[in-house]
Amino acid sequence: MSLQFKKLIVAVFALAFLAAVITVGFIEKSRYKPANAGYAYADETTRKCIDCHDEKHIAVVWNRQWENSRHAQKGIGCQACHEAKEGDPDLWEHEGFNVTHVPSPLDCKQCHDKEVEQFTNSHHAQATRFIGSMDNLLGGIVEGTPAANLGCRQCHGSIVQLDDKARPIAGTWPNTGIGRINPDGSHGTCTACHLRHNFALEQVRDPATCGRCHMGPDHLQIEIYTESKHGINFASHRDEMNLANPEWVVCVDYIAAPTCATCHVSATPTMAVTHDIGARISRTNRPPVSKDLENSEERRGLMKKVCTECHGVTWVENFYVMYDTAVDHYNRKFGIPAMAEMTPAVPSYRINSNPSAPASRRRSPAPTPSDWPSTARRATGTSRESLTSSAVTMTSPTKVPTGSRS
Ligand code: HEC
Ligand code: HEC
Ligand code: HEC
Ligand code: HEC
Ligand code: HEC
Ligand code: HEC
Ligand code: HEC
Ligand code: HEC
Numbered sequence: 001m002s003l004q005f006k007k008l009i010v011a012v013f014a015l016a017f018l019a020a021v022i023t024v025g026f027i028e029k030s031r032y033k034p035a036n037a038g039y040a041y042a043d044e045t046t047r048k049c050i051d052c053h054d055e056k057h058i059a060v061v062w063n064r065q066w067e068n069s070r071h072a073q074k075g076i077g078c079q080a081c082h083e084a085k086e087g088d089p090d091l092w093e094h095e096g097f098n099v100t101h102v103p104s105p106l107d108c109k110q111c112h113d114k115e116v117e118q119f120t121n122s123h124h125a126q127a128t129r130f131i132g133s134m135d136n137l138l139g140g141i142v143e144g145t146p147a148a149n150l151g152c153r154q155c156h157g158s159i160v161q162l163d164d165k166a167r168p169i170a171g172t173w174p175n176t177g178i179g180r181i182n183p184d185g186s187h188g189t190c191t192a193c194h195l196r197h198n199f200a201l202e203q204v205r206d207p208a209t210c211g212r213c214h215m216g217p218d219h220l221q222i223e224i225y226t227e228s229k230h231g232i233n234f235a236s237h238r239d240e241m242n243l244a245n246p247e248w249v250v251c252v253d254y255i256a257a258p259t260c261a262t263c264h265v266s267a268t269p270t271m272a273v274t275h276d277i278g279a280r281i282s283r284t285n286r287p288p289v290s291k292d293l294e295n296s297e298e299r300r301g302l303m304k305k306v307c308t309e310c311h312g313v314t315w316v317e318n319f320y321v322m323y324d325t326a327v328d329h330y331n332r333k334f335g336i337p338a339m340a341e342m343t344p345a346v347p348s349y350r351i352n353s354n355p356s357a358p359a360s361r362r363r364s365p366a367p368t369p370s371d372w373p374s375t376a377r378r379a380t381g382t383s384r385e386s387l388t389s390s391a392v393t394m395t396s397p398t399k400v401p402t403g404s405r406s
Contacts, residue, residue: 100166102183180192201244207231251310
């Protein structure tokens, strides 16, 4: 073997070794660097947000999620949602940009007008009305404000307050309660259901999205669903549910099971998606005695259209008869008699009914069901003032009026 040839072999091995080192180094490096192919979609401003946040390691997860989102593909950059205009109460001067911490439905409205309108007119956007209710007063006194901030308000919503630099104040934010009152005055938050920054349809159609709030003894919809045949089928056939499909029409794009969204939000072959979650329910079972909603037959018709995509008419009609009879039975056996018993304890119903009895002993007649709509548990006013003053009452329980209990 000539010296020349030996040199060649050594050189080849050296090069191969070098190549191996470079390859391994590259692989190791990319393991620590998250993939960000979606960066290509970013406009100039968005690149500045992403670059600096990546470099300083600020909330980098939002960068990666945004890059993988439909919004990125469509060129909807950070400032489409985060920009605050001159004069906006939530304008935070941030690294040369006017940014808001709290994108609200008004920020989505420029592009998703229909969804914002339907949502804003639904009970969901009004869920902070509970702040003036008796239950809330009890929650505030018995549990205390720190608990209410991490309890009631995480589902119902807080009133987001800002400091003098337009940064949200602790206690009021982070909060994505469904009826949150935003610094720009709008009600509700889309990110209660749509987790940012993927805003993925697959996630929002998942029953867990609703179960975050619709759970526990007062409103156990997720428990009922999970243990029902609908929930069982969803769990066993999740991979057939086509959850990520852009279109999601029941019995066209999937048939295995309905989710909460199927019945209350999503499309059928004859109905469009609605962001008014009350549109298809005909009554509310929330008050002690259930109550039919306005246009209840029409609303019920919409829900039946969902059922009959999968079930036969007799099945559905019989189910509703059984449901109505059960509710009626409950009302007669428990709701109405319990109201008659409990009513004298409720101050607003203590009206003199028996003029011959001594004033301290007079009891009021039982209210009829219509005297007790669910609004009796709710605050009467929905103005910002009434909500704010209730919130203040809640933070200082000593200010609660001490009505006589005799
Ligand atoms: C030059 C660097 C830089 C640029 C450019 C930048 N940011 Fe930031 N950003 C930061 C730093 C540092 C923080 C954390 C410190 C703070 O909150 O002030 C931050 C925090 C934030 C927060 C608050 C997060 C929290 O929970 O407190 C938001 C919202 C935000 N940035 C949005 C944006 C948006 C949107 C853009 C682009 C329009 C942007 N930033 C551009 C550096 C930057
Ligand atoms: C489609 C609308 C939308 C877009 C686009 C968007 N965001 Fe957000 N962002 C939101 C919403 C909604 C929130 C939640 C705020 C809340 O309701 O409390 C949020 C919150 C944030 C927060 C604060 C939350 C935290 O955990 O600290 C940061 C930081 C942030 N976004 C950065 C970005 C950056 C950077 C981009 C661009 C790469 C971006 N966002 C693009 C809607 C958007
Ligand atoms: C500047 C316009 C713009 C703004 C602002 C905006 N979006 Fe979008 N959004 C779009 C476009 C465009 C699409 C893609 C529609 C399509 O697929 O054809 C989209 C898609 C979506 C989708 C479906 C995602 C998917 O995977 O198909 C959701 C959910 C969504 N947006 C929610 C929001 C929410 C919530 C906000 C406010 C926090 C918001 N958007 C703000 C333009 C916008
Ligand atoms: C896990 C989420 C969650 C928490 C925590 C929570 N709620 Fe609720 N609350 C709901 C949901 C969901 C409803 C709607 C129930 C239904 O339709 O069956 C509701 C309904 C109500 C209602 C009835 C509203 C009406 O229109 O009749 C009142 C009042 C209320 N909640 C007060 C409170 C108070 C006070 C607290 C804290 C002590 C609290 N909630 C904590 C989710 C929650
Ligand atoms: C109660 C939960 C919930 C809230 C709150 C909510 N959405 Fe949705 N949203 C959904 C569901 C579920 C879907 C999926 C519908 C389907 O199956 O296509 C959806 C779909 C969408 C889509 C995709 C287009 C479509 O019609 O399928 C957009 C855009 C959207 N939402 C915007 C918003 C905006 C803007 C807000 C705030 C005003 C908002 N959403 C609040 C549950 C919600
Ligand atoms: C962040 C908490 C939260 C999430 C998430 C949520 N809800 Fe609600 N929902 C509430 C509260 C609170 C109420 C009671 C609002 C009120 O005061 O009337 C409510 C009320 C309702 C009602 C009664 C509507 C009416 O008109 O009386 C329906 C139906 C409903 N939700 C369905 C859903 C579905 C379906 C989802 C998921 C796609 C969902 N919710 C997600 C908190 C939530
Ligand atoms: C198979 C269809 C279907 C599914 C799946 C479904 N619901 Fe319902 N939901 C209904 C019907 C039907 C009613 C009663 C309507 C009526 O009284 O007219 C109802 C009523 C409600 C109410 C009203 C309570 C009240 O009395 O005010 C809430 C809240 C609710 N559903 C939430 C959910 C949540 C959350 C899920 C998922 C965990 C879910 N639903 C899954 C069909 C469905
Ligand atoms: C996406 C299709 C789909 C939709 C929409 C749907 N269901 Fe179902 N439902 C099913 C399947 C699948 C089963 C399980 C049947 C079985 O194997 O026993 C089921 C079971 C049931 C059961 C259980 C009966 C038993 O044997 O325990 C009832 C009751 C029911 N559905 C009523 C309804 C009502 C009422 C609606 C509308 C509010 C509805 N369903 C909407 C698919 C659907």
